[in-house]
Each structure stands twice: as structure tokens, then as C-alpha cells.
Amino acid sequence: MxxxxxxxxxxWLEPLGLIGMQSIEAPLLxxxxxxxxxxxxxxxxxxxxxxLGRVAAALGLSFRHYNASLLNFDDLVGFPVPTPDRTLEYLxxxxxxxxxxxxxxxxxxxxRPDVQNKLFPIIxxxxxxxxxxxxxxxxxxxxxxxxxxxxxxxxxxxxPLDRALADRFAFVVQMPSWAAFTPSQKLAVIQAANxxxxxxxxxxxxxxxxxxxxxxxxxxxxxxxxxxxxxxxLLPLLAQAKxxxxxxxxxxxxxxILAVHASSLARQPDTAxxxxxxxxxxxxxxxxxxxxxxxxVKLLAAHREALRTVSLSPHDPLRAILAxxxxxxxxxxxxxxxxxxxxxxxxxxxxxxAQLPIGGREAAIVxxxxxxxxxxxxxAVASQIGESYRDIATPADFSETIHASHGRYRTWxxxxxxxxRLNPADPRAHLQANALAAxxxxxxxxxxxxxxxAFHAYSQTDALVRRT
Amino acid sequence: xxxxxxxxxxxxxxxxxxxxxxxxxxxxxxxxxxxxxxxSLRYRNHEQHGRAIRFELPVDFGVDSPTDILxxxxxxxxxxxxxxxARHLIQLINKRASELPLPEGCAVVKSLQSHPQLWxxxxxxxxxxxxxxxxxxxxxxxPTLSNLAQxxxxxxxxxxxxxxxxxKAIS
Numbered sequence: 001m002x003x004x005x006x007x008x009x010x011x012w013l014e015p016l017g018l019i020g021m022q023s024i025e026a027p028l029l030x031x032x033x034x035x036x037x038x039x040x041x042x043x044x045x046x047x048x049x050x051x052l053g054r055v056a057a058a059l060g061l062s063f064r065h066y067n068a069s070l071l072n073f074d075d076l077v078g079f080p081v082p083t084p085d086r087t088l089e090y091l092x093x094x095x096x097x098x099x100x101x102x103x104x105x106x107x108x109x110x111x112r113p114d115v116q117n118k119l120f121p122i123i124x125x126x127x128x129x130x131x132x133x134x135x136x137x138x139x140x141x142x143x144x145x146x147x148x149x150x151x152x153x154x155x156x157x158x159x160p161l162d163r164a165l166a167d168r169f170a171f172v173v174q175m176p177s178w179a180a181f182t183p184s185q186k187l188a189v190i191q192a193a194n195x196x197x198x199x200x201x202x203x204x205x206x207x208x209x210x211x212x213x214x215x216x217x218x219x220x221x222x223x224x225x226x227x228x229x230x231x232x233x234l235l236p237l238l239a240q241a242k243x244x245x246x247x248x249x250x251x252x253x254x255x256x257i258l259a260v261h262a263s264s265l266a267r268q269p270d271t272a273x274x275x276x277x278x279x280x281x282x283x284x285x286x287x288x289x290x291x292x293x294x295x296x297v298k299l300l301a302a303h304r305e306a307l308r309t310v311s312l313s314p315h316d317p318l319r320a321i322l323a324x325x326x327x328x329x330x331x332x333x334x335x336x337x338x339x340x341x342x343x344x345x346x347x348x349x350x351x352x353x354a355q356l357p358i359g360g361r362e363a364a365i366v367x368x369x370x371x372x373x374x375x376x377x378x379x380a381v382a383s384q385i386g387e388s389y390r391d392i393a394t395p396a397d398f399s400e401t402i403h404a405s406h407g408r409y410r411t412w413x414x415x416x417x418x419x420x421r422l423n424p425a426d427p428r429a430h431l432q433a434n435a436l437a438a439x440x441x442x443x444x445x446x447x448x449x450x451x452x453x454a455f456h457a458y459s460q461t462d463a464l465v466r467r468t
Numbered sequence: 469x470x471x472x473x474x475x476x477x478x479x480x481x482x483x484x485x486x487x488x489x490x491x492x493x494x495x496x497x498x499x500x501x502x503x504x505x506x507x508s509l510r511y512r513n514h515e516q517h518g519r520a521i522r523f524e525l526p527v528d529f530g531v532d533s534p535t536d537i538l539x540x541x542x543x544x545x546x547x548x549x550x551x552x553x554a555r556h557l558i559q560l561i562n563k564r565a566s567e568l569p570l571p572e573g574c575a576v577v578k579s580l581q582s583h584p585q586l587w588x589x590x591x592x593x594x595x596x597x598x599x600x601x602x603x604x605x606x607x608x609x610x611p612t613l614s615n616l617a618q619x620x621x622x623x624x625x626x627x628x629x630x631x632x633x634x635x636k637a638i639s
Contacts, residue, residue: 342608370627375572379601379609382573386603389575393517393625399510412496412509420493427628430515433492437511 011267012205016054016197018047020185024173026276027283028055029266030259031171032138033212036252037123039108039166040142041288042175048142052104058202061101061138068141069110069157073118077128097128102138109143109158109289116165124168141169148291166286170252173283208266216262223273226310227257230277234306236325240355241298243287256280274307321348327355328464331364335373346378353385356461358444359454362435363461365389391438392431398441407447408440414448415440418455432458518628521570522583523596524621531616541591554613561611565595569637571630574605579623586638596622 012029013021021028031038032055040048049065056063066075078096080088092098105111105119121127126136146160166172181189231254235245245253260283261276281303285294305322312319317337324330331352334345349368353361368374369389374382402408415436422429435458436451445451499508530536534553538545541560545553568587587593597619598611605624626634 369573369575370629372571372573372627372630374574374604375607377573377606379604379606382604382606383601384603386575386601390577390603390625393575393627394577395516396511396513399508401506401508404505404507409507409509412498416493416496416498419495420491422492424492424494427515427517429492430513431517433495434513437495437513441511 012202012208013051015201015204016058017192017195017201018051018054019188019192020176020181021047021051023176023180024283025267026260026263026279027171027173027256029208029212029263030256030280030283031140031173032059032209033216033263034170034255034259035137036170036255037139037168038141038171038173039161039169039289040140040173040175041145042142043144043177046175046178048175049104049106052102052140052142054197055205056102056104056138057196057198058205059102060199060202062099062135063102063104063138064095064097064100065104065106067107068105068115068119069107071105071111071115073115076118076122097122097133097136100133100136102140103136105139105141107143107158108141109146109161113162116162120165120168123165143289146289146291160291161286161289163286163290166289167246167249169286169289170256171283172286172288174288208263211266212259212263215265216259219258219262219265223258223261224254226273227254227261227277229310230257230306233309233319233322234281234302236323237302237305238299239325240327241295241302243285243292243294243299243302249284249286253280253284256284273310274303277307278303318344318348327352328360328364328461331356332465335368335371338376340376342376342378345376346381349377350381350384357453357457358439358450359435359457360461362388362392362439362454363432363458364465366392366431366435366462367465369393388438392434396434396437398437400441408443411440411445411448411451414451415445418451428462432462516625518625519631519634520577520580520583520623520625521634522579522581522585522621522623523587523593524585525590525593525597525616529590529620534613537594537613537616557613558611560591561595561598564591565599565607568592568595568607569633570605570607570624570626572607574624574626576600576603576605577623577625579621583623586634593621596624 011022011025013019013025028038028051040051042048053063053065075093075095076097078090078093078098081091083089090096090098097103103122105123108116108119111119118128121130122133122136123139123141126133126139143161144158146158148160178186231250234253235250238245257277257280260280261271261273264271264276264279278300281299287294309319309322317333317340321330321333321337321340324333331349334340334348334352337345340348353364356364365385365388368377368385374385374389377385400408402412418436419433422433424430432455436445436454439445439454440451445454495511495513497510497512499510525531529540531540534557535545535547537557538553543556545556547553594616595611596605598613598615599605599607599609600615600622601609605622
């Protein structure tokens with residue numbers, strides 16, 4: 001066995017017989033430190049229930065493990081019995097939630113919506129039927145990846161979690177896949193003996209928890225501003241990537257970053273803030289429970305951008321630009337920020353143009369050339385947009401032979417109708433006509449609706465950029 | 469009192485004229501579709517937005533080395549072993565580029581003999597050619613001397629808002 005493949009005994013999961021989970025150790029510890037709700041998502045057999053059960057046992061907690069798909073609400077609260085003073089009291093059965101230190105709702109995505117609604121206050125505020133559940137500290141749940149729409153996946157019974165319920169889990173952690181295990185980890189899992197774990201195996205976990213709690217207190221004083229800046233910049237960037245986060249989630253993410261960083265530092269004292277922030281982000285996205293695909297490249301790009309703002313001065317214009325979700329507004333802000341360095345300016349413009357709709361992008365490019373702003377761009381970005389501008393601003397002539405039954409013919413006919421709305425005496429109308437014709441010739445307009453959309457996007461963007 | 473009817477309108481008759489606004493749809497021409505169903509589409513617009521300015525190096529102007537170029541500009545430089553000729557030339561190019569009354573960036577367009585050549589001095593042409601990519605000229609770009617081996621003329625499109633500034637500079 002080589003060094004790279006050697007089992008890592010420095011964490012707290014392996015002493016509990018939980019192999020191959022180092023990548024999620026910090027968010028799991030963060031969930032324990034903060035006592036915030038934790039949801040594990042993974043295919044069957046990835047040790048979700050085992051993990052939660054062993055952690056509860058190791059912490060010596062009185063815990064209840066419910067299969068949410070079979071759950072009857074009476075199982076949770078016990079049977080109501082009238083009291084002499086004409087109120088109701090719940091008969092506390094051994095399976096009832098009263099007195100539990102931790103509760104695990106397994107298969108939460110398979111339970112009926114009415115039961116989900118009843119679990120909501122337990123997860124959110126440690127209450128059932130309006131009554132506080134004394135002593136309940138940890139609320140955990142597990143589910144298989146949800147199946148969405150017509151996608152016939154392996155988990156037809158696993159429904160996307162209700163958005164509001166998903167948003168109550170501070171940590172939404174994806175289980176490591178078997179493919180990511182090293183050979184020695186796979187062998188260790190295959191040969192794992194079935195034995196009972198308890199508080200006697202929890203010394204590393206207890207030490208880690210103690211250390212992480214202390215570090216978290218320190219980080220709340222020294223690192224809060226950076227975490228807040230990061231989240232502030234991140235939200236609009238994620239919105240651009242179609243990953244909207246609620247204000248509640250923004251607050252949860254802020255706390256999660258500090259807790260994950262404290263948990264990471266407890267194990268690896270030289271962990272960079274950025275690495276912890278990314279890990280916290282990946283472990284805090286409720287969309288995973290809703291069956292919404294996370295665009296990993298966009299997530300990483302948003303993280304990097306947000307991380308850069310942490311080091312910016314409060315008066316740096318880039319801070320405001322990065323915090324603006326709407327691409328055209330971002331472009332306009334960048335154009336106004338004349339002291340923005342060439343590299344930054346070029347990056348903001350390139351990103352904004354890439355996010356503008358077809359037609360709107362062409363109008364913005366015209367604006368950059370007509371105002372001479374293109375001179376502030378680096379050669380790579382300027383060259384790229386120069387080609388579009390040349391097609392729009394210079395005499396145009398192209399022809400194409402197509403069959404009248406072809407879809408492009410209908411698009412062409414629509415384009416002709418749209419051009420009929422433009423005023424021949426207005427030079428800017430010619431720019432718009434050329435832009436649409438160039439988009440058609442480049443096959444960027446596939447349908448009549450595309451042509452209509454591009455026409456309106458051009459008109460709107462042109463009006464907006466000229467107003468500034 | 470009885471009055472004769474002035475005009476008799478036949479409501480069922482079609483109107484004599486139809487007013488139709490065709491806007492810029494005249495830029496589009498279409499032949500067919502005929503019996504085969506094949507149609508020929510054409511888009512044509514002769515309008516140019518702004519004014520193209522041509523820069524051209526004289527035919528006999530040598531561009532093999534920085535010393536050659538300096539010599540062509542009437543400046544002597546013995547050799548370029550230490551890169552001093554190239555440095556001097558780049559300084560001259562940047563200075564000339566900063567004097568040209570053009571926007572900070574312009575589109576490079578197909579160069580035609582009909583485009584006016586407002587600055588016939590070779591240094592202006594060098595400042596235009598060496599600060600170009602295939603599609604744009606950027607005043608702030610570091611000069612690329614190797615461009616001179618590939619092309620000897622270029623036309624830059626000056627947008628309408630900068631034409632006044634151009635006129636003033638020329639007059």
C-alpha cells in the first residue's frame with residue numbers, strides 16, 4: 001500500500017468505522033458544532049443512516065430513528081389522553097420523540113406531503129404541535145437523490161423535497177460516491193466487521209468538537225466580516241447562474257462558513273478561508289434536495305469571484321459591480337468606473353456580454369464601440385467583440401438558398417416582418433437590422449420566436465445603454 | 469327642409485389605395501418559392517455607420533527590422549543588438565498613436581482604396597498597423613512589429629460620435 005493510498009486516521013469518522021468520508025468531515029462536524037439541521041443525500045448503501053446512527057451513539061445521545069416513508073404521526077408524539085384539568089397530554093411511548101437528544105428522519109423524500117408538513121416545525125424550531133421538545137439538539141435527515149420530471153432514475157419514489165422544508169436544513173451534504181473511494185478504502189468497507197460503536201470510540205470526535213467550538217468563537221470575532229463580504233458578493237453571482245438563495249439561506253451560509261472553517265482548522269490548521277468557504281457553499285445548497293442540478297463550473301466561478309471581493313477595499317468599484325446580478329447593469333457600472341484596471345474591466349465586460357440575451361449582446365457591443373469604451377478592453381476581449389461590431393456597422397450582403405418548408409424560412413419571414421417596423425431614416429435602425437441579419441446568417445436565430453426575442457432584446461438594451 | 473345627398477358611398481366597393489409601411493424590410497429580397505419549393509433569400513444593406521479611414525505604408529518602405537523602419541522614417545540607428553532600436557521605435561509608435569484623433573478603440577474593416585487616407589505619414593500607418601488585431605485597433609495596445617510583415621494597409625471605422633473630433637483635427 002503506498003502513502004497516497006494509506007488510510008487517514010487523523011479524522012474523527014474512521015475511528016467510528018466510517019470509511020472514505022474525509023471530504024464531508026468538516027461540514028458534518030460543523031453541523032454538530034452549530035446543532036443546525038443536517039440533511040444527507042446519497043444513493044442507497046452509501047452509509048447515510050449508518051453515519052447518523054453511529055454519531056448519535058458515539059455522542060451518547062438518546063436518539064430516535066424514524067423511517068419517514070412509514071411514519072405515522074402518532075408514532076412521533078404518542079397518544080393524546082385527556083387530563084383532569086380538561087387538557088390533552090401525550091402518552092410518552094418509547095418510540096415517541098419526547099426526550100430525544102437527536103432525531104433521524106430517514107427517507108424523508110419518500111414521506112407524504114402532510115407528514116412532511118408535520119416534520120417541518122420539528123426540524124425548524126424543535127417543536128411539535130406547538131410544544132417545545134425539551135432536550136432535542138440534533139435534527140438529521142437522509143434521502144436518496146430525488147427524481148425529477150420524466151427522468152426515470154433509480155429512485156422513482158424519492159420526490160424532490162418541498163422548497164421551504166429543504167431551506168430549513170442548514171447543511172445539505174452529498175455523500176461521497178463509491179467511485180471516489182481509494183482501493184484501500186473500498187477493501188476496508190468490504191471487510192468491515194459489524195460491531196457496536198459507542199462513546200468509548202468517540203474520543204477523537206469529542207476532541208474535534210471541543211476544538212472546533214473554541215475556534216468558532218474566535219472566528220466569529222475575527223472572520224465574520226470576510227464571511228459576510230463573501231456571502232454578499234456570492235448571492236448575485238449565484239443568481240446569475242440560476243441558483244437563487246433565500247435571505248434565510250444567506251444567513252445560514254454565513255454561519256456555515258464560519259463553522260466549516262472552524263471544523264477544518266480543527267483538523268488542518270493551515271486550511272485557507274477560501275477552501276472552507278467553498279466546502280460550506282457546496283454543503284449548503286438546498287437545490288440538491290429539490291432535484292435541481294448544480295452547475296459545478298458556474299458554482300466554482302461564482303465562488304472565485306466572491307472570494308476576490310473579500311480582499312477588496314470598501315470603496316473599490318468592483319465590489320458594487322460584482323454585487324449586481326443583472327448583466328446589463330453590471331456592464332453599465334463597469335463602463336462608468338473609469339479607474340477599473342484593464343484586466344478587471346475586460347473580465348466584467350466579457351462575463352456580462354456572455355450573460356446578455358441574443359440581440360441585447362449585439363446592442364451592448366455597438367454601445368462599447370460607439371462610445372470608444374472598447375479601447376479600455378484588453379486585445380483578446382476587444383478582438384472577439386470586434387467581429388460582431390464589424391458585421392453590424394459595415395455594409396452587409398449575404399444570401400442563402402433554402403426550401404420553403406425549412407424552419408429557417410419561417411424565421412426569415414418573421415425577420416422580414418420585424419424589419420418592417422424599423423424606420424429607414426434612422427441610422428440606428430440600420431444597425432439593428434444588420435445585427436438581426438448577422439445573427440440569422442450565423443444561425444443564432446433558429447425559430448421565429450428567437451427572431452422576435454432578439455429584436456426586442458436589441459431595442460430594449462439599446463434604449464437602456466443610450467440613456468446612461 | 470330637404471337637402472340633396474352630397475356623396476354617395478358604396479360601402480361594398482374596395483378602397484382605392486392601401487397604405488403599407490414597409491420600414492427596412494426592403495433590405496430583404498426573396499426569389500420564390502417556385503414549384504420546387506426552393507427559395508433564394510438575400511439581405512443587403514449599403515449603409516455604413518461612421519467613416520472608414522485608411523492607413524497605408526508607402527510601397528518601398530522597408531519593414532524587415534526596427535533599424536530598417538527607423539531608416540525609412542529618416543532616423544539613423546546603427547544596429548539593434550541591444551534592442552535599443554526596437555525600444556526607440558516603440559516609443560515613436562506610441563507617441564504617434566496618442567496624437568491620432570481617433571477613439572481609444574476602433575473596428576478594423578475591409579480596406580478599400582476609396583477610403584480617405586487622412587494621415588499619409590508612414591509613422592501613422594505603422595501606429596495603425598502595429599496596434600491592430602484582425603478585428604480591432606486599440607490605442608493602448610503594445611505595438612506588434614511583426615504585423616508589418618503581414619499587411620501594409622488597414623482601414624479603421626470611426627463611429628459617428630467621433631467624426632466631429634476628426635473634422636476639427638483635420639481642419
